[in-house]
Amino acid sequence: MNRKIARLALVGASAAVLLAACGGSAPQAENDHVLRIAMGSPGDAQIRVWDDVAAQYMAAHPETKVEMNYQQDDLYQTIGLPTLLAGKNAPDVYFEWTGERLKQRQKDGFVADITEQFTSGPLKGLFTDDTLKGFSVDGKTVMVPYSADVTNVLWYNKALLEQAGATPPTTWDELLDACTKLSAAGVIPITTGNKDLWPAGNWFGHVASRVVGEDVYAQTLSGTGKFATPEWETAFGYIKQLADAKCVNDSANAIDDNAGAQLFFQGKAAMHPIGSWLVSWAIDEAPDLDFDYVNLPAMPSEAKGNQDSVIGVATGYIVNAKSPKQKEAAEFMALLNSPENVQKLIEAEVTPLAISASEGQEIDGRSASLSSLLNNAPAVVLPPDTGYDLKTADALYAGIAAVLGGQATPADALAEIDRTLGR
Amino acid sequence: MKPARSFTPWLFMAPALAMFGFAVLLPMVLTFGYSFTEWNGFGPMTFVGLDNYLAAATDPIFRGSFVHVCLYIAATLVLEVLVGLALAGIVSAARGRLWFRVAIFAPVMLPMVVVAVLWSFVYNPDFGLVNATLGAVGLEQLQRVWLGDPATALAAVSVVSGWVYAGFYMMIFYAAFRQIPHEVLEAGRLDGAGEWALFRRVKVPMIRSVLWVGVLLCITGGFQGFDLFFVLTNGGPYGATEIPTTYLVKTVFRNGEVGYGSAMAVVLTVIVLGVGLAYSRIARRRPRPSAESGDEAADAQVGPSALLQPEGAGAGERAG
Numbered sequence: 001m002n003r004k005i006a007r008l009a010l011v012g013a014s015a016a017v018l019l020a021a022c023g024g025s026a027p028q029a030e031n032d033h034v035l036r037i038a039m040g041s042p043g044d045a046q047i048r049v050w051d052d053v054a055a056q057y058m059a060a061h062p063e064t065k066v067e068m069n070y071q072q073d074d075l076y077q078t079i080g081l082p083t084l085l086a087g088k089n090a091p092d093v094y095f096e097w098t099g100e101r102l103k104q105r106q107k108d109g110f111v112a113d114i115t116e117q118f119t120s121g122p123l124k125g126l127f128t129d130d131t132l133k134g135f136s137v138d139g140k141t142v143m144v145p146y147s148a149d150v151t152n153v154l155w156y157n158k159a160l161l162e163q164a165g166a167t168p169p170t171t172w173d174e175l176l177d178a179c180t181k182l183s184a185a186g187v188i189p190i191t192t193g194n195k196d197l198w199p200a201g202n203w204f205g206h207v208a209s210r211v212v213g214e215d216v217y218a219q220t221l222s223g224t225g226k227f228a229t230p231e232w233e234t235a236f237g238y239i240k241q242l243a244d245a246k247c248v249n250d251s252a253n254a255i256d257d258n259a260g261a262q263l264f265f266q267g268k269a270a271m272h273p274i275g276s277w278l279v280s281w282a283i284d285e286a287p288d289l290d291f292d293y294v295n296l297p298a299m300p301s302e303a304k305g306n307q308d309s310v311i312g313v314a315t316g317y318i319v320n321a322k323s324p325k326q327k328e329a330a331e332f333m334a335l336l337n338s339p340e341n342v343q344k345l346i347e348a349e350v351t352p353l354a355i356s357a358s359e360g361q362e363i364d365g366r367s368a369s370l371s372s373l374l375n376n377a378p379a380v381v382l383p384p385d386t387g388y389d390l391k392t393a394d395a396l397y398a399g400i401a402a403v404l405g406g407q408a409t410p411a412d413a414l415a416e417i418d419r420t421l422g423r
Numbered sequence: 424m425k426p427a428r429s430f431t432p433w434l435f436m437a438p439a440l441a442m443f444g445f446a447v448l449l450p451m452v453l454t455f456g457y458s459f460t461e462w463n464g465f466g467p468m469t470f471v472g473l474d475n476y477l478a479a480a481t482d483p484i485f486r487g488s489f490v491h492v493c494l495y496i497a498a499t500l501v502l503e504v505l506v507g508l509a510l511a512g513i514v515s516a517a518r519g520r521l522w523f524r525v526a527i528f529a530p531v532m533l534p535m536v537v538v539a540v541l542w543s544f545v546y547n548p549d550f551g552l553v554n555a556t557l558g559a560v561g562l563e564q565l566q567r568v569w570l571g572d573p574a575t576a577l578a579a580v581s582v583v584s585g586w587v588y589a590g591f592y593m594m595i596f597y598a599a600f601r602q603i604p605h606e607v608l609e610a611g612r613l614d615g616a617g618e619w620a621l622f623r624r625v626k627v628p629m630i631r632s633v634l635w636v637g638v639l640l641c642i643t644g645g646f647q648g649f650d651l652f653f654v655l656t657n658g659g660p661y662g663a664t665e666i667p668t669t670y671l672v673k674t675v676f677r678n679g680e681v682g683y684g685s686a687m688a689v690v691l692t693v694i695v696l697g698v699g700l701a702y703s704r705i706a707r708r709r710p711r712p713s714a715e716s717g718d719e720a721a722d723a724q725v726g727p728s729a730l731l732q733p734e735g736a737g738a739g740e741r742a743g
Contacts, residue, residue, distance in 0.1 A: 078676055078677045078679070079464065079675070079676040079677070079679065082463070082464055082465045082679065083464065083465070085465060086464070086465035108465070108466055195570075195571075195656070195657060195659060196657060197659075249549070250548060250568050250571070251547070251548040251549055251568050251571055252571070253568075253571045253659060253660045253661075254546075254548060254568045254569070254570040254571025254572075254660065255547065255548070255549070255571075259547065259549075263549060268549065390677060390678060390679075391678045391680075394673075394677070394678070398661070398662070401659070401660070401661065402661050405571070405660060405661065407573065407660075407661045408661075420484075
């Protein structure tokens with residue numbers, strides 16, 4: 001009997017040790033002369049540039065090998081990056097969005113202070129001080145700036161709007177008017193592929209920020225207060241208004257972002273709310289499409305937010321605080337942001353934030369205009385999923401989808417969001 | 424004969440045991456351990472006792488996911504097992520059965536993700552085959568956003584599942600039908616039984632054991648369903664197709680709630696085990712047909728072991 005108890009105790013102790021061993025964070029690695037760089041897949045064109053820069057770096061530093069890790073976007077955004085960071089061969093440099101995610105990485109100890117690299121190191125003189133401010137926390141620069149993406153604007157098909165006698169909408173009423181005219185012309189006014197919830201989620205997240213005000217939007221998404229308030233109910237009322245007016249495709253919540261965009265590319269829908277990445281996508285898949293964009297139309301007068309706000313997020317690369325190769329990491333990022341490589345990034349439809357981006361190669365007019373829109377925005381709103389906690393964003397997105405699909409009233413959807421988040 | 428060294432058998436078994444321990448036992452133990460913690464997968468781990476289990480018990484999405492999976496299983500019992508049985512009956516009685524069998528079985532050989540992508544085009548409300556066909560035959564009023572309407576989404580996914588697995592069950596039941604002694608069927612025919620009467624009164628009762636296995640496979644397979652739901656609807660619309668596995672994956676891999684997800688995994692495992700055990704007990708206790716009932720097939724049931732035999736093997740001529 002005693003022997004049995006002893007065996008059981010041994011098994012229990014072993015399990016506990018294994019549990020502790022598997023749960024612990026990885027110790028700091030020694031310099032193995034392999035520079036590991038991780039990111040969500042940026043697409044073939046950008047991958048070619050990154051691979052080329054890696055080859056340039058290895059040619060100049062034969063003792064160091066550069067390993068690129070391009071993960072599927074959703075995977076990287078969710079469990080992919082945390083898994084890599086917790087692993088034995090954690091990345092030395094990794095892609096990240098600014099906002100709540102950056103703060104979380106810093107809290108977890110994976111963010112190096114690289115201020116010195118910009119003042120006296122290899123990154124000196126590559127970025128303006130204004131640019132670096134957006135990548136600093138508590139006065140310390142913690143990211144190498146890469147690009148700034150507008151997360152959502154309203155793209156429109158010029159010919160379809162003209163044929164229907166509508167103008168690119170700059171106010172909410174003009175948007176509703178355009179919907180009426182386009183529907184009468186037999187065209188889907190607005191297409192979105194919201195199966196994965198973020199496309200319409202970001203769009204109406206921006207609508208909500210315009211209505212409740214940027215501060216209330218940020219506070220609520222950061223965990224302060226409830227969603228079920230009169231302000232948020234007013235904001236969600238506009239989603240219902242669009243749904244009731246049949247402005248959005250019936251299939252919105254059944255198809256993914258790609259299928260949603262195809263309706264726009266094929267001329268079946270006149271408008272498409274999505275981010276700046278549509279430019280290169282449309283050039284590839286619908287080269288004859290004549291399209292442009294307007295920022296989210298201004299909401300009616302009761303709205304409390306800045307009606308010229310832009311929803312967007314700056315992205316950059318963090319040097320891992322636990323990496324023994326921080327010097328090499330800074331050198332690599334300096335090489336990426338050299339004038340020659342910045343021009344290659346521009347050719348790959350990136351709008352880099354390096355100073356040299358304004359010289360030489362011309363960016364597509366729409367991309368340049370979007371970049372200017374973001375840079376000159378009086379208020380920048382962070383998207384729920386990259387700027388804030390993912391669970392909060394998902395609850396908000398689900399509520400938006402339910403109202404858009406006519407499955408819940410604004411009040412019920414907001415109450416459900418609070419319930420999901422335990423508020 | 425007693426082996427010379429008592430540890431020799433253990434040496435031979437060691438690789439298999441090590442693999443089993445590493446790939447099955449260890450993850451199970453760890454998952455059970457994680458279920459009592461709050462952990463995001465890489466940061467500090469906090470012991471929270473039974474909190475995750477209490478949260479799961481009061482989580483309406485998690486509870487609802489079991490309702491959805493039960494409805495899905497009920498639908499697939501009809502669309503997979505019953506349809507598979509009917510197809511097997513047709514195949515075993517009709518001519519030209521080879522091509523028919525190949526055609527029905529072909530979807531089973533496709534990866535489920537490929538099937539799901541294929542059917543997402545079929546169901547596409549804007550340019551998909553289903554709505555286009557309905558429009559072409561003048562049934563526009565029946566056109567739907569099949570995967571975007573909570574009233575139709577679960578049924579739409581179940582139909583795809585049936586399209587794939589009806590062929591699988593057809594092959595199982597067809598193989599069992601082939602094991603029925605030819606003499607039994609001949610006797611039935613001499614008594615004036617038609618194909619329908621033979622199917623209902625002779626063939627099906629004689630493969631009852633195989634049917635029970637088919638139903639068990641369908642039920643346990645239903646609880647394990649994931650890929651079809653993940654690709655076609657990802658739990659939507661509005662959670663109408665959320666099943667325990669899709670919710671679990673979102674919880675762990677999207678929200679980073681490893682502790683809570685582990686508790687859900689433990690609950691799911693316990694429920695599947697419980698259902699399996701209950702089913703086995705019911706299957707063991709089921710009333711066996713008696714001689715008084717006039718069921719001649721009672722003593723000559725074809726069991727699951729028949730499936731392991733190659734076609735044409737066994738005693739004498741087999742039914743076709």
